[in-house]
Amino acid sequence: MIEFENVSITYAGADSPVLVNASVSIPEGELVLVVGRTGSGKTTFLRAINGLVPHFTGGTLSGRVTIDGRDTATHPPRELADLVGIVPQDPMSGFVTDTVEDELAYGMECLGIAPEVMRRRVEETLDLLGLAELRHRALLSLSGGQRQRVAIGAVLTSHPKVLVLDEPTSALDPGAAEEVLAALQRLVHDLGITVVLAEHRLERVVQYADRMIVIPGAGEPLVYGTPADVMRLAPIAPPVVELGRLAGWSPLPLSVRDARRAAGPLRDLLIGRTPPLRVVDGGQSREELAVTENLVVRYGTFTALRGVTTSIRRGEIVALMGRNGAGKSTLLSSLVGLRSTTTGAVSTSGHDPRTLKPRELVHSVGLVPQDPGDLLEATSVADECRAADHDAEAEPGTTRALLALLAPDVHDGTHPRDLSEGQRLLLALAVVLAARPPLLLLDEPTRGLDYPTKSRLVTVLSDLADAGHGVVLATHDVELAAEVATRVMVIADGEIVADGPTSAVLVSSPMFAPQVAKVLAPEPWLTVTDVASALDGEAV
């Protein structure tokens, strides 16, 4: 169905090609998972499938890409629209109309499909993706998972043979991600559509994939194979695979279900051992960095937070979890004084953050927003650092020194836009830390981050907590929370529904339990590292 023959792609003005001599042949009806580090060329690979690269982006493509016999060299994206449906990373960025039903029909209108056929296909697609309830809704009013499903539906109505998705679950909470993946599963199994998707969160998707493509970047050849084969050798793997490697299971489990079947002996071995406790020295006696007292926040008629009382102390890393729209971001922005509270009180380091001037605020609390690029506006890393020193009234060179610690491989002259997602996050973090705020807040820091960058972030955050900072991170990434958090707070519908030590909250939750906990339940283990250190090299 999809043929890449010796494809090399070089963007205009770039020194080296993004893809070199890529050859791969994907048969019909497969679900193919594309993985690789950020910046390795995953998105380029995906966009080459429908000819957006190079027709739209510019650059040169040598070799041949054919989709169902049509060469992308002679067919621009619009001439492939009936064959390839592509869902961009942020579904909102690809919406043309304003309501669900119109969006589903848009592609068909462009293809000139007869009105009666359009009508039937819209109804079928609404049912197929569980969108019937939402048909009249405005796209802006939908949640993240719903948007993603509408975006998939919008390309499905043209009956493409190939569906291409760029990180479809990266912005979603675990529940919404399940919905989207279940829908994709159904498309592959019932309709025989070929699905190609890129995703960093291997733990969510690897079990559904028929084949995997690893794009190593830096001109190395592609790896194409079954997930079990690829996972045996891959340097990056979801926790369930790492646990399998540690325990020496063969074949390697890819899903929690497979792993649980093999895990009997390991569970027996772990009885009587306790996971290392992750607690903060001095616990309750440590200084409170932020306190909220019965905090209520309303937007119009919508109540985002209904009576939140909590405190954050020095040395803590609090993972804030919950559905999309549960109130996580609202709580974070209240802590930096961006939201007016309806009733209740917030104080950070003893002051109401709303009364602080921006210049004073940055010294008591810092927030890295969901899109860290928002914070960056200079044209080079060096300028950005200088501006941050100035904003924070810090010694010249402070930010640059911090950045060198966080991300040693970032060069001075690079434009912040050209940095990888992870590097941009670390640069934004350095900018925020320049003012030495005791309390650090991060909103969805792992969105779009690959495993190496994520583990770098884990080290950085742990070091900050050891140095006495308090850290709060809102996240959907249960594995990150299991790895780094000392405390987990779950918010639902604007209220705190669970708040306690990481293991106590995560292990018992079906939605938020990390893979290791699911495999080893009822024993309270969270991460592969914990298991490995408890076994201390003993053979399983």
Place this chain on the structure above:
Amino acid sequence: MTDQRFALGAAAIPRWLHPGAWWAWALGLAAAASRTTNPLLLILIVCCAAIVVSARKPDAPWARSFGFFLRLGVVIIIVRVLAQIIFGASLGTTVIVNAPGIALPDWFAGVRLGGEITLESLLFALFDGLRLAAIIACVGAANSLASPSRLLKSVPAALYEVGVSVVVALTFAPQLVSDVSRVSTARRLRGRTTHGIRAIAGSTVPVFEGALERSVLLAAAMDSRGYGRTAGISSSVRRVASGFLLLGLVAACIGTYAMVSAGSPALLGLPLLAVGIAVSILGITMAARRSVRTRYRPDPWWLAEWLVAAAGLCTAAVFTWATWSHLAGIDTPTDPARWPLLPLIPVLALVLAASPAIIAPRLPQALRPVHVREEAAVA
């Protein structure tokens, strides 16, 4: 079982009324407002618009604009009256206040600053402002009743490209607003001031950068979904079609202006409008052959649409006739000031103009505003 094409109001299946019908109705009402200076009639026109809006407006962000247009109208009245007080020429003799005036040189005749404020000139300004406010309220009513995107769907294929740019602009406006707030948030998080000229200057570049980036993404998405597929028509045909369209629209605009403005000869307006429309239709049909597009669920034009459009246009016709025949009460004399009459025939026309509140089909349940839905549940 009645034929749905002829069903009205509650008897019709809930559906969107064709946006063109709402605009025809609203523009008719606006044309009627432009013909009178009788404050009672003008207030009745605004009431008409308000009744229909409250009965048939959907639950959508753009539908909340009616209130904004009413407030805009109030501002216009105030500005008009203030302008009269400060700059306007004095009318009549009933002096209310004798404000301090500035004597301007002779060559500045006709304009004055301050001085005597008369009842007559105040009333004149008030009625004039009220007329403008009523016209604006009618446009606001059309804005809240007719979905902009549905209106664009009804645009002829030849204007489709223009339509798409407008749709994109419409979806960009709210996103631009959220961008501005995001950038200002980021400035606060970096410890910079969020007010004043420096803040505005500092946030312009990121906001426009964001908008530009989004338009590139959107263009890519539209291209991948088949936008711009054409059914090979030669470019000369295309150019001739565009030429016809442009010519026709210009003629139609001039014709409309001549019709509406009271000062122009009536004989110029109608023929020019007719020729303009004919030439435009020719251009549109020529250009339409090049597009392969089809329409998903186009809004039908049934009896309800004819009646709603007719309600507005008849009102306009009655008011125009009343002006031409100098019907008593259609204009309110301000010099000397007199209590306005309430002429019967225009009032009856306004009752007709409010009828869409009943004859237009209801909206589908999910699109009605919450309070209407709850009332329906109680009933």
